Amino acid sequence: MELAKIQETLRMLNDEKLDVRTITMGISLLDCIDADSTRACQKIYDKITTKAAHLVEVGQAIEAEFGIPIVNKRVTVTPIALIAAASETTDYVPFARTLDRAAQTLGIDFIGGFSALVQKGYHQGDQRLIAALPQALAETDLVCGSVNVGSTRSGINMDAVADLGQAIRQAAQQDVMANAKLVVFCNAVADNPFMAGGFHGVSEADVVINAGVSGPGVIKAALEKVQGQPLDVVAETIKQTAFKVTRMGQLVGSQAAQRLGVPFGIVDLSLAPTPAVGDSVAQVLEEIGLSQVGGHGTTAALALLNDAVKKGGIMACSHVGGLSGAFIPVSEDAGMIDAVQAGTLSLAKLEAMTAVCSVGLDMIAIPGDTPATTISAMIADEAAIGMINNKTTAVRIIPVPGKQVGDTVEFGGLLGHAPIMGVNPASAAALIERGGQIPAPIHSFKN
C-alpha cells in the first residue's frame, strides 16, 4: 500500500469529516401480527430487541477497528399500519411507545416504520395510524413516521394529503419536534436506511443490514483542487471521490452484516450533510461555481452533482438502493441556512431543486399559523414532481407555533437549526378540499 494513498484516506477521515452516516437494521414484523394489541406489542418488542441486540456493540467495534465514525445505528421495521391493522384496537399510540421502548433498550439513535402506504387508498389501519401520528411522535423520542401518499404507478391520494396537512398542524401544537420525525413521500423506497423516512418494506428479507454514506466535506475538498477547470473535470472528480466514499459504506455495511449474521442489503449513495462547518452540500454547490446556493444555476449544479455521485458510487458497491441522491435539508446544512438567512434561497427554488435530486422539501421550518390546506398543497406539489418524474420526493416540514419569518428555531444535534421560511400566502383550500385521487400519469402504463 502506497504512503500517499494511506495519507489520502487519513486526510478524508481526520480533516474532511468522512464518516458512515448510518448502519440500519431492517426487521420484518409480519410475524408479530396478533388480534390482541398488547400481545402484538410484546412480540414486536421481543423481536426487535432480539434481532438487533448486538447492533450498537458491533457498530462500535467496527468504528474502533477501522477508525471510521458510524454516526448513527438505527432500526427500521415493517410499516406499523400493516401490522396493527389485524389488532382489535383503534389506538395505535401504544405501538409507537413499544418501538420507542425497544429503541431505548438497544441504545440506537432512531427507529423508523411508524408508517403507512396509502398511495391508492386507505385501509382501516392507515387511517388509525395517521390519526395517531401527532400524539405518537410528540410522546416518543426515537420513533420516526412516514406516509407514502403517491406513486408513479398509482397517482396521488389527495384525501391522505389533506389529512396529513391537518396531522402536521396538530403535531406542531403538541411538540414542535414531532414533525422533524415525519416524512410524507411519493414513490417511497422499501430499503431506505435514512431517517425520518426509513421503513422495512414487505418485500424485504426478514432481517437485513443497509448502510448510508455521507461525505460532502470530502467532495468539496476534492473540488478545491480543480478550480476553474471545465465541468467535465468537475463531474469526473466527483465520480472518483464518490467511488472512494461509497467503498467505505460497502466495507462497513458488509462487515456489520457479517458480524451480525444477517444478509447485507444495500448501500444508499445519498450525500448527507450535517450542520458541522465543512460538511455541507450547499458548500459543494458553491465550490462548483455558485456565489451562494439558491441563485440561478443552482439546479444545474445540483443535477451535475447528484448524477456524478451516483455514477461514482454504483460501481463501488454490490447493491445500490435507498434514496441515493444528494440531500438538501435546510436545518442540517450550514450553507443552506446561510443562504436562507441571506434571502438567496426560497421555498420556490428548493422545490425546483427537488426535481433533480433526492429528496424534497426537507427540514424546513415555516410559520406556525400556516393553514393546514397550504401544508397539504406543498405536499401535493412535491408528490406531483415525484409522480411525473418517476423519482422519490418527500416533505418534512415543521410549522413552528408562535414564530414568523425572520425567527429561528433550534432543533439540536444532527437536526441543526432553521430560519423560518416564508410560505406563499395564496390559498389552495379549494383544491385540497376536493379530495379524491390524482390519476396515475400516462407514462405509468408501460405493460
Added chain:
Amino acid sequence: MKAIVTTVGQDQVGIIAGVSQYLAQAHINILDVSQTIMAGYFTMMMAVEVPAGADFTQLATELTSLGHTLGVEINIRNEQLYRAMHQLEG
C-alpha cells in the same frame, strides 16, 4: 489481522523506538515500515500483523495514549479500510 499503524507528529528522538517497543510487548509483528519527514513532520506507516484474539479497541486506546506520551498522533486501523478505498480487488 493485518493492520496499518500511522504515526504523525513533530520529529524527535525515540519515536520509532517507542512505537516498536510497544508493538513488541503486545506481540505484534511488524511486516513493513515506511517513514519520511514531510515539512518537518515525522510521518511513519507500519504494516503489522495483529495476533488473532487481540482486543483491538484496547490496542487502539493504548496506542493513542502512547502517542500522547511521545508527543505524536498514533492510530491503528484494519488494513482492509485502505484496500477497500484504493483497490478494486481484494
